[in-house]
Amino acid sequence: MNFMNVDYSTKIPNNVNLSEDRQVLKALEGWHPGYMDWWGDMGPEGFQQSLVYLRTAYSVDPRGWAKFDYVKMPEYRWGILLAPQEENRVIPFGENYGKPAWQEVPGEHRATLRRLIVIQGDTEPASVEQQRHLGKTAPSLYDLRNLFQVNVEEGRHLWAMVYLLQKYFGRDGREEADDLLRRRSGDADSPRMLGAFNEATPDWLSFFMFTYFTDRDGKMQLHSLAQSGFDPLSRTCRFMLTEEAHHMFVGETGISRVVQRTCEAMREAGITDPTDIAKVRALGVIDLPTIQKKLHLHYSLSLDLFGSEVSTNAANAFNAGIKGRYKETQIDDDHQLKNAIYPVLKLVDGVIKRVDEPALTALNMRLRDDYTQDCVKGLLRWNKVISTAGYQYKLTLPNVAFHRQIGEFKDIHATPEGVLIDDATWNARKSEWLPSTQDGDFIASLMKPVTEAGVYANWISPPKVGIDNKPGDFEYVKIET
Ligand SMILES: [Fe+2]
Ligand SMILES: [Fe+2]
Numbered sequence: 469m470n471f472m473n474v475d476y477s478t479k480i481p482n483n484v485n486l487s488e489d490r491q492v493l494k495a496l497e498g499w500h501p502g503y504m505d506w507w508g509d510m511g512p513e514g515f516q517q518s519l520v521y522l523r524t525a526y527s528v529d530p531r532g533w534a535k536f537d538y539v540k541m542p543e544y545r546w547g548i549l550l551a552p553q554e555e556n557r558v559i560p561f562g563e564n565y566g567k568p569a570w571q572e573v574p575g576e577h578r579a580t581l582r583r584l585i586v587i588q589g590d591t592e593p594a595s596v597e598q599q600r601h602l603g604k605t606a607p608s609l610y611d612l613r614n615l616f617q618v619n620v621e622e623g624r625h626l627w628a629m630v631y632l633l634q635k636y637f638g639r640d641g642r643e644e645a646d647d648l649l650r651r652r653s654g655d656a657d658s659p660r661m662l663g664a665f666n667e668a669t670p671d672w673l674s675f676f677m678f679t680y681f682t683d684r685d686g687k688m689q690l691h692s693l694a695q696s697g698f699d700p701l702s703r704t705c706r707f708m709l710t711e712e713a714h715h716m717f718v719g720e721t722g723i724s725r726v727v728q729r730t731c732e733a734m735r736e737a738g739i740t741d742p743t744d745i746a747k748v749r750a751l752g753v754i755d756l757p758t759i760q761k762k763l764h765l766h767y768s769l770s771l772d773l774f775g776s777e778v779s780t781n782a783a784n785a786f787n788a789g790i791k792g793r794y795k796e797t798q799i800d801d802d803h804q805l806k807n808a809i810y811p812v813l814k815l816v817d818g819v820i821k822r823v824d825e826p827a828l829t830a831l832n833m834r835l836r837d838d839y840t841q842d843c844v845k846g847l848l849r850w851n852k853v854i855s856t857a858g859y860q861y862k863l864t865l866p867n868v869a870f871h872r873q874i875g876e877f878k879d880i881h882a883t884p885e886g887v888l889i890d891d892a893t894w895n896a897r898k899s900e901w902l903p904s905t906q907d908g909d910f911i912a913s914l915m916k917p918v919t920e921a922g923v924y925a926n927w928i929s930p931p932k933v934g935i936d937n938k939p940g941d942f943e944y945v946k947i948e949t
Contacts, residue, residue: 473527474547481547483528484631495634496548499645503626506649507542510597512619514604516542519946520616521935525549525624528707536936538946544620548631551706559697560796561803562789569699573636577788581698582637584791586644587661588689589629590651592622594665595678597653602675605915607925611672613935613944614718618679621711628704636700663873664769671911672928673726673754677766680719680846685773687712688794688839695792720846721931727850728929729753731857742854742861749910752926756854756861758911761903763863764884767843768871774836776875777812782831793831794838810834813868814876820869820886840865871902919947 474483479497486493508516520541523534528551557569573581596619606612626648633641651658654666664682669675690712694705733751734742742748748755775782785791786805793799801808808827813820827834843865851862867886869877881894884901903911914927922941924930934942 474525474549476526476545476547480627481545482549484548484550486548489635492631492635495642495645496631499630499634499642499649502646502649503546503623504542506593507623510593510600510652511623512541512596512603512616513600515612515616515945515947516540517948521613521938521942521944522617522620523936525707525711528552530710533710541616541620544623546620546624546627548627549624549707550700550703553699553703557699557702559789560695561792562697562787563804564697564789565803567697567789569697569702571699573698577698577790578637580785580788581701581790582633582641582644584693584785585629585632585637585701586648588693589626589633589644589648590661591665591686592625592629593648594651594653594660594662595669595682596622597660598665598667598669598678599675602669602672605672605917606919607672607915607928608918608923608930609921609944610924610931610935610942611722611928612919615675616945618715618718621715624711625708628708632700632704663772667769670908671915672722673759673762673911674766676719676722676726677762678719679715680723681763681766681770681843682773683712683715683719684842685770685839687716688774688835688842691794692791692796692835695796697789720849722928723759723846724850724853725929725931726754726759726927727756727853727863728857729927730756730759731854731859732929733926734859735857742859752914754911754914754927756859756863758903758907760863761901761907764866764871765902767865770839771836771868772872772874774839774875775832777814777833777836778825778829779832780829783826783828786828786831794835812876815869815880818888820867820877820882820888836868840868866901 474481478487480486517540519538521536522539522544523536524545525533525547526535527533528549558566559569599615599619602615603612606615630645630648633645651660653660659666669678687709690705690709694702694709696702730753733753734748737751739747742756745755745757796803805827809824810827810830810833811822812825812830812833814823816823847863847865854861866884867882869882869886870884872878881889881891883889916925918925921943930940934940935944
């Protein structure tokens, strides 16, 4: 069997030789109807009979793995795709550093591995649930198509984690796989496992912020798991990352296009002060201060996904060889962190300070720092759009102490600049920093669907290039009538 190519002759496309793995095939086929029910109930609302110009993975060759075609979403070929097995791969970190990577689950790490796979798996359907209403208000067919592409791929990522659970974790793996279809984003009784995945995604600016900031947390987690000594997990995550890149592209270019349109409209109207919110909003575009508030919200929610800054769980997963660091193999050190230290931001006597901690327990902090660095790139591009348009306004990331629910700063309040404030000040001023009900209502008032090919809502610029190099008036979604 050629690992590069995907077998589409079976009901479940795959490059893991499922047709000869009867037991796992049976388990997956048993899970499939429940997945389709979930997609029907919690997947995109409407458009299920529309023809959507989607990419489907046909190979795991990084040079050409996707094919584009019109597909009805329920007929999307969700498959199991793993990056090719690297010959003689060794565990690249931890106590088992340099030993051959595991092809089966090591018994002593079974529970930890299962937990990490379930947590990752839980985020995938959650985001589909959060985004299910957005199709009705898409600003263009291009954006509608991108939303659905992200949705079907998050669905595939769920399949990827379910495959690992069913193949390697026996009965409890199968139970976990069923539970992944049972939990619901925002549900009072059985919510999704992580906070940011229970928040609403009420409008398209939120969607772009989510794909930029929250999918990027996913990217960091997948990178760390791609280092795993458990080889099937590593291979699964490596392929998922190729799809994930598009999700963040959707976020980055989406925000960029919103900023662009706002600047254009302000210039045309002769507005010199971008903080004159009433004037800017009267143009039917989203003012930069409101974009900044949304950014504050989504960045801070996403920081919470990294967990506590100092964590023995993280240290244990690293020691065990299960979850490495971002770009572990490119780091020049002992890969065991025996005597290493890492500076952690902490609250010391009411002041935010950097404190040296053992690098092993500070792994969440390190990954979060890597994440923040990765986030900055988009801000540079968006700010370039603003300055090129002639405005002196800068979008910025808030201080990590701002609006946190997890970790060192969960019990205090801080301004976006990192100045500690009391409860009363926070309550009086938080709507300066986070989207208020009025902000939400204003954005919601702009969310009117545009379904004519090549036409874009007034609050967002067209993209610079089409998907799959298609021309500007390409009909990315053929909506059934
Ligand atoms: Fe994903
Ligand atoms: Fe994603």
